[in-house]
Amino acid sequence: MFIILKYIAKLLKALSSEASPNQLAGGFILGMIIGMTPVASIHNLIILMLVIILKVNIGMVILAFLVFSGIAYLADPLFHSFGIWILELERMQSTWTSMYDNELWAITKFYNTVVIGSFVSAVLLCIPMFPLTKIGVIQYRKNIHEKVMKTKFAKALKGTKLYSVYQTVVRVRG
Amino acid sequence: MRIKGIIFLTVITILGFLISWISIDPIIESEIEYQASVANGALVEIEGLDIDLIDLKIRWDKLQVANPENTMTNTFETGEMELDFLFWPTWWERVIIEDIIFKEFKMDTQRETDGYFKIPEEEKNAEPSFVAQLVGDVTSEISRNANMEFTNIKTNINVDSLMAKLDLQAPEKIDSLRNGLRQNYQKWDSTLSNTDINKEIAKVESTIKAIDIKNIKDPKKAIEAIKNVQQLAKQVDSLKTKATNLKKDFQDDFGDSKFSVGRIDNWIKGDFQRAMSMAKLPTIDPGNIAQSLFGENLLADYSGYLEYVAIARKYGSRLVGDDKEKIERYEGKDYNFTDKYDWPKLWIQNIDLSGETKTAIQLAGQVTNISSNQKKTKEPIKFNIGGKDNANRSMTLTGEFNYLGEEAKENINFTYDGFGLKGSKISPSSLLPYPLKTGTGEVSASVSIVDKRFDSEIGYKAKGIAFDFGENPSKDRIQQLIRDAVSSTDQINVTALVDNLDGPLKVKVRSNIDDLFVNALKSTVSKEVDRARQKIESRVRSEIGDRKEQLLAFKQEKEAEIRKEYEKLESRVNEEIKKVEEKKKELEKKKKELEDSLKDKIKDRIGIDWK
Numbered sequence: 001m002f003i004i005l006k007y008i009a010k011l012l013k014a015l016s017s018e019a020s021p022n023q024l025a026g027g028f029i030l031g032m033i034i035g036m037t038p039v040a041s042i043h044n045l046i047i048l049m050l051v052i053i054l055k056v057n058i059g060m061v062i063l064a065f066l067v068f069s070g071i072a073y074l075a076d077p078l079f080h081s082f083g084i085w086i087l088e089l090e091r092m093q094s095t096w097t098s099m100y101d102n103e104l105w106a107i108t109k110f111y112n113t114v115v116i117g118s119f120v121s122a123v124l125l126c127i128p129m130f131p132l133t134k135i136g137v138i139q140y141r142k143n144i145h146e147k148v149m150k151t152k153f154a155k156a157l158k159g160t161k162l163y164s165v166y167q168t169v170v171r172v173r174g
Numbered sequence: 175m176r177i178k179g180i181i182f183l184t185v186i187t188i189l190g191f192l193i194s195w196i197s198i199d200p201i202i203e204s205e206i207e208y209q210a211s212v213a214n215g216a217l218v219e220i221e222g223l224d225i226d227l228i229d230l231k232i233r234w235d236k237l238q239v240a241n242p243e244n245t246m247t248n249t250f251e252t253g254e255m256e257l258d259f260l261f262w263p264t265w266w267e268r269v270i271i272e273d274i275i276f277k278e279f280k281m282d283t284q285r286e287t288d289g290y291f292k293i294p295e296e297e298k299n300a301e302p303s304f305v306a307q308l309v310g311d312v313t314s315e316i317s318r319n320a321n322m323e324f325t326n327i328k329t330n331i332n333v334d335s336l337m338a339k340l341d342l343q344a345p346e347k348i349d350s351l352r353n354g355l356r357q358n359y360q361k362w363d364s365t366l367s368n369t370d371i372n373k374e375i376a377k378v379e380s381t382i383k384a385i386d387i388k389n390i391k392d393p394k395k396a397i398e399a400i401k402n403v404q405q406l407a408k409q410v411d412s413l414k415t416k417a418t419n420l421k422k423d424f425q426d427d428f429g430d431s432k433f434s435v436g437r438i439d440n441w442i443k444g445d446f447q448r449a450m451s452m453a454k455l456p457t458i459d460p461g462n463i464a465q466s467l468f469g470e471n472l473l474a475d476y477s478g479y480l481e482y483v484a485i486a487r488k489y490g491s492r493l494v495g496d497d498k499e500k501i502e503r504y505e506g507k508d509y510n511f512t513d514k515y516d517w518p519k520l521w522i523q524n525i526d527l528s529g530e531t532k533t534a535i536q537l538a539g540q541v542t543n544i545s546s547n548q549k550k551t552k553e554p555i556k557f558n559i560g561g562k563d564n565a566n567r568s569m570t571l572t573g574e575f576n577y578l579g580e581e582a583k584e585n586i587n588f589t590y591d592g593f594g595l596k597g598s599k600i601s602p603s604s605l606l607p608y609p610l611k612t613g614t615g616e617v618s619a620s621v622s623i624v625d626k627r628f629d630s631e632i633g634y635k636a637k638g639i640a641f642d643f644g645e646n647p648s649k650d651r652i653q654q655l656i657r658d659a660v661s662s663t664d665q666i667n668v669t670a671l672v673d674n675l676d677g678p679l680k681v682k683v684r685s686n687i688d689d690l691f692v693n694a695l696k697s698t699v700s701k702e703v704d705r706a707r708q709k710i711e712s713r714v715r716s717e718i719g720d721r722k723e724q725l726l727a728f729k730q731e732k733e734a735e736i737r738k739e740y741e742k743l744e745s746r747v748n749e750e751i752k753k754v755e756e757k758k759k760e761l762e763k764k765k766k767e768l769e770d771s772l773k774d775k776i777k778d779r780i781g782i783d784w785k
Contacts, residue, residue, distance in 0.1 A: 052179035080506050087509045100511040103262045114506030 011059030015140055019057050025133035027056035029126045031064025036072045036079075036122040038115055042108045068122075075121075076114055083117030199223050214249075216240035217289040232257050240289020241282075243481075248285055252529070253278030257522075268517040272524065279529025279537065311679045333713045340449050342714070344441035348721040351438075352728060359732040362424060366739045369420070371413050375750050378406050378413075382757050387764050393772060396765035403758045410751045417747050421740060428733060438722050442714070449710045464685040467601045467656075468634065468668045472683065476632045476670060479619050483586055518547035527559060533593075535569050537561035548577045567592040584623040591616040600636050600666065605656050608647075613639035629673040636666040659690035 015024065030051050034044050051061050072079070087096060099105040109115045140148075203223040210218035222235030233256045241249045257274040385403070390396050510516065525541040539559025545551045554577070560570035573586035595613035600606070613636050621630040641660055647653070660666070668685040 049183060052183055053176055054179075055176055076506075083506060093511075096509070097511040100509075101514055103265075106515065107265050109508075111509045111511065112506045113509070117506070 011057065011063060015137065015145060021134040021137040023055055024057045024060050024137050025130045026054065027051070027058065027060030028064045028133045029130050030056055031061035032068045032125065032129060033119070033122040034061070035065040035068030036075075036125075037118040038109075039069075041115060043119060072118060076118075079117035079121060080113045081117070082121060083113030083115070086116050086120060087111065087113060195227075198227075199225055210239075211291040212293055214239055215242035215291070215293060216245050216249075217291045219289075230259055230261055232259065238283075238285065238289070240285060240291070245289040246285050248280075248283045248289065250279065250281045251283050252276045252280075263515075263517050266515050266517065267519070268515075269520050270517055271520075271522040274522060274525040276525060276527045276529070279527050280531075281529075282532050333709050336449060336452055336710065337713055337717065340445070340452060342445050342717050344438070344445045344718050345721055347441050348438060348718070348725055352721075352725050355725075355729055355732070358427060359736065362427070362736050363739075365420070366736065366743065369416075369743070371416055371420075371743060371747065374409065374413055375746050378409055378750055378754065381406060382753055385757060385761070387760050390761075390764055391768070393765055393768040396761060396768055400758065400761045400765065403754060403761055407751075407754045407758065410747065410754050413747050414751065417740075417744050421744075424736065424740065428729075438725070442718055442722070445718070446711055446714045449714055450707065453706065453710060464668060464683040464688050467603050467606055468685060469670070469681075469683045470602050471600075472632055472634055472668060472670045473672075473681065475617065475634075476619065476630075476672065479586075479588060479621070479632070483584075483621055483623075516550050518545045518550045521545040521551055531561075531569060533563070533567065535561045535563045535567055537569065539571070552578070554578060565592070565594075581625040582623070584621070586621045587619070589616065589618040591618075595636055595639065600639075605652060606660065608641045608643050608657075610636070611640045611642045613637060627673075627675055628679075629675055630671070632670045632672070634666075634668045637664075639664055639666060655691065659687050662690060663687060 030047050033047055037044060050056075051058065086092070096111065100111050110119070200223075202225060203220055206223075207218055207220055217238075217240040219238045219240075220234050220236070222233075224233045226232070233254070235254060236251065237255060238251045239249045241247045254277045255274065258272045260270040260272065263270040381402070385399050387399075390399060522544040523542065525544070526538075527541065528536075528538045530536050537559055538561055539557065541555070541557040541559075543551055543553035544555050545553070548554055555575040556573070558570075558572045560568065560572075562568045567590075569588075569590045571586070571588050573584070576583040576585075593615050595610045595615050597609050599609050600615075616635040616637070617633070618635075619630070619632040621628075623629075641657075643657060643661075647657060663686070666685060666687060668683065671680075671682045671684075673680055
């Protein structure tokens with residue numbers, strides 16, 4: 001609970017001015033990929049490592065993950081159909097076969113319809129989502145942030161003991 | 175780049191490795207022990223398990239598999255073991271073991287602690303295996319062999335006392351059958367004599383007689399009389415049907431379906447057989463002799479080997495069929511572009527085994543391709559283990575468990591050769607109670623199971639043998655004959671054939687000394703047995719006497735009487751039919767005459783010709 005509150009607070013702070021829109025958009029698309037594709041996959045381990053190594057906003061990763069997990073749950077049958085179409089593409093057969101025969105590629109489970117369908121969908125979605133998120137962040141800072149900080153949720157969050165403990169920790173750490 | 179993130183990842187990786195390194199061995203050891211104990215039905219213990227994830231090796235110092243039938247002994251134990259497994263299949267939850275080396279493999283060893291294991295209720299498998307049922311059948315065959323009263327040959331039968339004890343059933347049954355027949359004949363006598371057919375015939379007769387054709391002067395009256403006769407004809411026809419039905423009922427009552435001479439013969443045969451079984455006269459054939467001499471030992475050995483087959487099959491069946499793919503909703507579908515990862519859940523490609531038997535034969539061999547799905551490995555399980563000791567005793571065990579086809583096929587061959595027989599008895603029977611002075615033995619067994627059809631052979635050879643009959647051998651006639659037969663040969667070959675190819679389990683035991691026995695027995699004992707048999711048979715027949723013949727004569731006589739009476743009735747009915755027909759013809763003729771004369775009269779009077 002403390003970690004989630006910590007990252008929500010961090011996210012609100014980052015959205016206001018601290019983090020660059022690129023870091024926020026990067027976190028968003030990485031969280032989106034994790035959320036849209038089956039969690040227990042090798043590619044998600046790599047993305048998680050990227051989240052830890054790259055300076056992306058982790059709060060945004062969590063937010064995107066939560067939002068897109070729900071969407072993916074409903075969209076799995078579509079990913080399955082899309083995956084069938086991809087895996088049955090005539091001109092890709094030799095590529096899929098050689099990838100399948102290579103153990104390192106095979107452990108990604110890209111030969112599974114839902115894994116490949118959701119992964120390709122997520123990657124394709126990254127193309128519009130990255131600039132859109134950036135624009136969204138800029139617009140948020142300009143027009144929405146003030147209003148959000150005045151909402152009951154933000155006030156309640158600020159009023160919790162956990163938040164004050166977090167603020168103290170941040171101050172002490174500098 | 176987040177430096178802290180990189181450090182965090184590195185620390186997490188190292189910690190994860192360390193934790194799994196420390197805790198993985200005991201967890202896996204206890205899980206393997208539990209699952210193996212459930213499969214075995216008694217404790218399976220592993221000591222010093224070590225899993226090396228870098229070299230992909232598993233080792234242990236000792237493995238003990240307790241015998242479920244006697245938990246203070248081990249079915250087998252091994253010393254040091256080392257196995258190599260493949261890395262990539264583990265990503266697909268498959269275990270492919272390339273090579274296992276078992277050292278110091280020993281069977282039937284003593285345990286220091288009790289190997290009892292209480293199988294949890296949910297793990298119990300109540301259905302007995304096919305081979306376990308087979309072991310039960312063979313065991314009951316052994317007890318039958320042990321109970322054969324071959325020595326109890328009585329050729330001097332006291333037929334009087336036997337007949338006094340025997341309650342003959344055939345005479346009583348024949349008498350009761352005769353009484354039944356008599357009552358039935360009486361019923362038919364009265365039926366035929368009291369039948370209303372006779373009365374009705376008499377009525378018809380008087381009606382016909384009453385029709386006086388000469389006095390009929392009017393065509394109208396003639397037509398009326400014809401109608402009466404037609405009515406009579408119908409009546410007579412119905413009498414004919416009644417008579418035919420009577421005949422049919424009679425035939426049903428006394429036909430072959432209710433009475434057959436075969437029944438009487440069976441009653442007599444039954445009495446004879448009961449007399450024979452009371453007299454305990456043996457049937458002497460080679461099978462009986464070999465079976466009573468060697469059957470018990472041979473089948474007990476055989477049942478022991480079958481128990482090992484049952485154990486092997488039990489482990490096999492626990493592995494096979496555990497390979498079903500589970501597809502849940504929205505887990506998607508895997509496209510298998512090649513069959514590269516089409517591995518079974520478990521595949522042990524090779525086991526190198528070395529150890530020694532209880533009798534110190536140094537064994538070595540291989541077991542290959544143990545798998546949970548042979549259709550994926552395309553290889554059957556094969557084993558080939560054998561060895562020799564300094565005294566030239568040798569043992570081999572070869573076989574194949576093949577589940578590649580529609581029907582499961584299992585073949586096992588075992589030989590144990592060169593063991594000394596000096597001082598041992600080759601038969602548990604009191605017919606051959608003598609120990610051997612010299613000789614070596616060889617046991618060979620082959621079992622073939624296709625689905626649930628079972629075919630097997632176990633052979634026993636005693637070579638270079640000489641019996642020690644002692645100073646005062648028994649004077650018993652049978653024993654004397656057996657002594658003569660076995661002393662005339664220095665080799666005994668016994669074969670037991672056990673199969674269920676034609677239905678129930680069949681056991682045949684044959685030996686090379688069967689013919690020697692039979693010839694000797696036939697010339698002496700079997701003649702006496704035949705004489706005793708004839709004596710009993712003739713006595714049974716004389717007690718029953720000529721009841722059968724009397725009954726048959728009585729039946730014939732009574733049936734002839736009744737048939738005669740019926741034929742009389744039938745001829746009366748036929749006669750009456752004839753009379754009615756004749757009367758009808760006469761009336762027709764009369765009617766025509768009257769009509770013609772009437773027409774002539776009309777012509778004469780008014781000049782019209784009606785003809």
